Amino acid sequence: MTAIFPTYKRFNLSVERATGTAVEDADGHTYLDFGAGIGVCSLGHRHPDVQHALEKQLNSYWHVSNLYHNPIQEKVADWLTQHSSGEQVFFCNSGTEANEAAIKLARKATGKHKIISFEQSFHGRTLGAMAATGQEKIQTGFGPMLESFSYVPFNDIDSVKQVIDDETAAVMVEMIQGEGGIHMAAPGFLQELEHVCRQYDVLLIVDEVQTGIGRTGKPFAYQHFGISPDIITSAKGLADGVPVGAMIAKERLRDAFGPGSHGATFGGNPLAMAAAEAVLKRVFQEDFLREVTEKGNYLLEQLNQFIAPLPAVTSIRGKGLMLGIECHQDVTPMIKRLIEKGLLVLSAGSNVIRILPPLIVSEQEMDQAVDLLSEVLADEKVYVE
Numbered sequence: 001m002t003a004i005f006p007t008y009k010r011f012n013l014s015v016e017r018a019t020g021t022a023v024e025d026a027d028g029h030t031y032l033d034f035g036a037g038i039g040v041c042s043l044g045h046r047h048p049d050v051q052h053a054l055e056k057q058l059n060s061y062w063h064v065s066n067l068y069h070n071p072i073q074e075k076v077a078d079w080l081t082q083h084s085s086g087e088q089v090f091f092c093n094s095g096t097e098a099n100e101a102a103i104k105l106a107r108k109a110t111g112k113h114k115i116i117s118f119e120q121s122f123h124g125r126t127l128g129a130m131a132a133t134g135q136e137k138i139q140t141g142f143g144p145m146l147e148s149f150s151y152v153p154f155n156d157i158d159s160v161k162q163v164i165d166d167e168t169a170a171v172m173v174e175m176i177q178g179e180g181g182i183h184m185a186a187p188g189f190l191q192e193l194e195h196v197c198r199q200y201d202v203l204l205i206v207d208e209v210q211t212g213i214g215r216t217g218k219p220f221a222y223q224h225f226g227i228s229p230d231i232i233t234s235a236k237g238l239a240d241g242v243p244v245g246a247m248i249a250k251e252r253l254r255d256a257f258g259p260g261s262h263g264a265t266f267g268g269n270p271l272a273m274a275a276a277e278a279v280l281k282r283v284f285q286e287d288f289l290r291e292v293t294e295k296g297n298y299l300l301e302q303l304n305q306f307i308a309p310l311p312a313v314t315s316i317r318g319k320g321l322m323l324g325i326e327c328h329q330d331v332t333p334m335i336k337r338l339i340e341k342g343l344l345v346l347s348a349g350s351n352v353i354r355i356l357p358p359l360i361v362s363e364q365e366m367d368q369a370v371d372l373l374s375e376v377l378a379d380e381k382v383y384v385e
């Protein structure tokens with residue numbers, strides 16, 4: 001028995017070291033990592049820029065608290081605000097904390113309490129973010145949920161119009177539902193959603209914890225849709241594996257988060273900020289983002305050509321380097337078989353294989369992954385498990 005709570009059903013792999021897109025286990029087997037620590041290692045494992053920034057910060061200072069000025073936080077906040085619709089940043093340590101901050105800010109700034117989110121969404125596991133998560137399986141056993149949260153079908157603007165009212169503080173939405181199964185926002189839906197929010201003076205919160213930081217070929221995925229959210233939350237890919245979270249908001253919301261209103265002891269920790277700065281310096285460059293778009297298009301083409309026709313597969317979805325292969329059945333046996341063959345991928349929902357390679361992935365590595373995927377998904381024996 002292990003002394004760790006069994007909250008995760010773990011695959012049979014113990015990692016010894018990792019570099020770039022490669023993970024190595026204790027026996028010296030290597031794996032091509034197309035999960036990137038659940039979209040976290042955006043520049044791959046131990047990217048030299050990030051490692052260098054961390055080493056430099058290790059020799060400078062590790063933590064002094066938010067009672068004093070922190071120049072690296074300012075730099076990271078500048079990167080985030082210069083590449084988004086927001087002007088103010090709050091730093092924390094995870095995606096769920098960024099969403100908690102967003103929910104609290106929305107309530108305090110508007111003086112209203114209701115939050116609308118979407119079915120199959122995922123916003124985190126803490127009480128507020130869990131209440132915003134439109135999935136029963138995440139909430140089961142932890143009730144009663146916080147009041148004033150409601151869920152409507154994704155991409156259904158009429159349902160939003162039916163529940164939005166004078167007490168609604170915010171609508172919270174993912175651009176591509178990640179954990180829920182790689183479901184994309186429909187063309188036009190987000191613009192309509194923004195319009196309805198403006199009509200009712202409701203804040204638009206976009207949860208970019210998974211889609212942000214270059215994952216879809218833009219700094220933030222909402223930038224594909226021509227909308228201007230009031231609040232953006234970020235975490236996973238922001239510091240290449242060092243825990244970090246950020247909530248970015250419009251300037252007019254600044255006063256609602258005055259001194260003493262909210263906080264996080266570790267938020268904006270210098271090591272996390274050093275890593276984040278190194279990531280953003282690289283990822284928020286036009287050339288880099290163009291390459292992500294090109295790689296994403298290439299991988300999608302390959303999947304459409306070689307994987308989509310397989311009888312096990314129902315559809316291929318996604319954008320940039322956030323892609324999903326929906327299958328007829330639970331994908332766990334396929335994922336296990338892929339690990340045995342040396343490819344790490346994720347699931348989303350129960351029937352979707354989710355692919356989130358490091359953004360530095362090469363064409364050759366994508367070909368290799370597609371070969372392994374087609375081998376495993378074409379093998380009928382994998383379904384009987």
Ligand SMILES: *Cc1c(COP(=O)(O)O)cnc(C)c1O
Nearest residue numbers: 094095096122123124178209210
């Ligand atoms: C992962 C995720 C979260 C939660 O992030 P944690 O860092 O695990 O708390 C929230 N929203 C989305 C969209 C996510 O993908």
